[in-house]
Amino acid sequence: MRTRWRAGLVLAGVVLVLAGCSAGENGASSTADSAGVAPAVPQQGTGKGGAEKVTPPQAGATDRKxxxxxxxxxxxxxxxxxxxxxxxxxxxxxxxxxxxxxxxxxxxxxxxxxxxxxxxxxxxxxxxxxxxxxxxxxxxxxVTEQVVDVEARLATQRASVARIRALLAQATSVSEIASVESELTSRESALESLEQQRNSLAGSVAMATVALTIRGVAAPPASPGEDHSGFLGGLAGGWHAFLVFGGGLLTVLGAIAPFLLFIVPLGWLGWWVHRRRRVTAPEPTPSES
The missing domain is CATH 3.30.70 (Alpha-Beta Plaits)
Known part of the structure; x- marks a missing residue:
């Protein structure tokens, strides 16, 4: 009887242990799922020996017009x-x-x-x-977008001109030939206009323009730090002073020249009258003195 009870207790304990392990595994699994834990993925380039990921440059980034x-x-x-x-x-x-x-x-x-x-x-x-x-x-x-646009329009216009020329080769009557030739002339004119635009854009990209303006100014004065010492310096200074003095003297003479035209004759006339009076006046005799 005791043996049966012991066997029943052991069996119950085993069942409880198995139930607890199963609950623990389910709880751990549910906890991991609720936390949103994802499996680890090895990352490249995080270690010292890992290869770094380099972003390639965008196509055409350096090919600008x-x-x-x-x-x-x-x-x-x-x-x-x-x-x-x-x-x-x-x-x-x-x-x-x-x-x-x-x-x-x-x-x-x-x-x-x-x-x-x-x-x-x-x-x-x-x-x-x-x-x-x-x-x-x-x-x-x-002007990159303009160049791309003109090139695309050129390709389309060339294909259009080629089709019209093919139709012209198949035309049989005079009216058909005249009509097709008129259309061909119009499309060839549009093609030439696009080619001129393409050439103008290519020229503006290849050659740069410089608008240059030059205005005249007076020459700058001599540097104040120039050396005027020594014999040559003194000679230059004296010559400059002489020119300044001579220029001032000539200026004064020029200013009084009109007055001399009147003063000199009047002075000479006064001197002549005074001299005549001295000549004609009788000299005093000794008795009178």
Whole structure:
């Protein structure tokens, strides 16, 4: 009897233990699910030996079509000399001079230079001889979308012209030929216009323009720190003082010259009358004295 009770107790204990383990596993599983824990995924590039992930550059990011232009304003004592130097700089870079207007104290000219050499040309033009920089402006315009649009329209227009030419080859009657030729002329004209736009855009991208203005100014005075010591310095100072004194003396003589035309004759006349009186007056005798 006791043996049966013992066996029943052991069996009940085993059942309770198995139930507790099952509940623990279910609770742990439900806890993990409620917390949203996902299985760990190995990450690349986090360790010292892992390969770093590099984002490649966007396609066409560096292939932009840029139209560049600049404006410069300079002052110089000799305008013509600066204009000649500016021409030489433009021609030396493979460019050329466009519209130009030069006077004694003012000059304006347009220069065309390769776009990739524009910055160097601006630096040279800003330090021409004794000129001084007054203003420097740089303008850059992105014409990539215009170039892409014109190229697409060109492709479409070329295909259209090719189709019309094919129809012209198949035309048999005079009326059909005249109608197709008129349409072909219209489409070829539109094609030429697009080609001119494409060439103009290509030219503005390849060559940059510089609008240069040069104004004349007086030469700067001598430096105050110039050395005037020594014999030559003293000689120069004395000569300068002599010229100043001589100029002042001539100025005074010029101012009193009109008065001398009257004073000198009157003075001479007075002296002559006085002399005549002395000659005609009788000399006193000894008895009278």
């Amino acid at each position: 840029l139209s560049r232009s600049a404006r410069l304003e300079l002052t110089a004592p000799k305008v013509a000399d600066v204009v000649a130097q500016a021409r030489a700089i433009a021609q030396g870079t493979g460019g050329y001079t466009g519209q130009e207007s030069t006077a004694e104290d003012l000059a304006t000219l347009n220069l065309a230079v390769p776009a990739d050499k524009l910055d160097g040309v601006l630096d040279q033009l800003s330090h021409l001889g004794s000129s001084s920089l007054v203003k420097r402006e740089l303008n850059t315009q992105d």
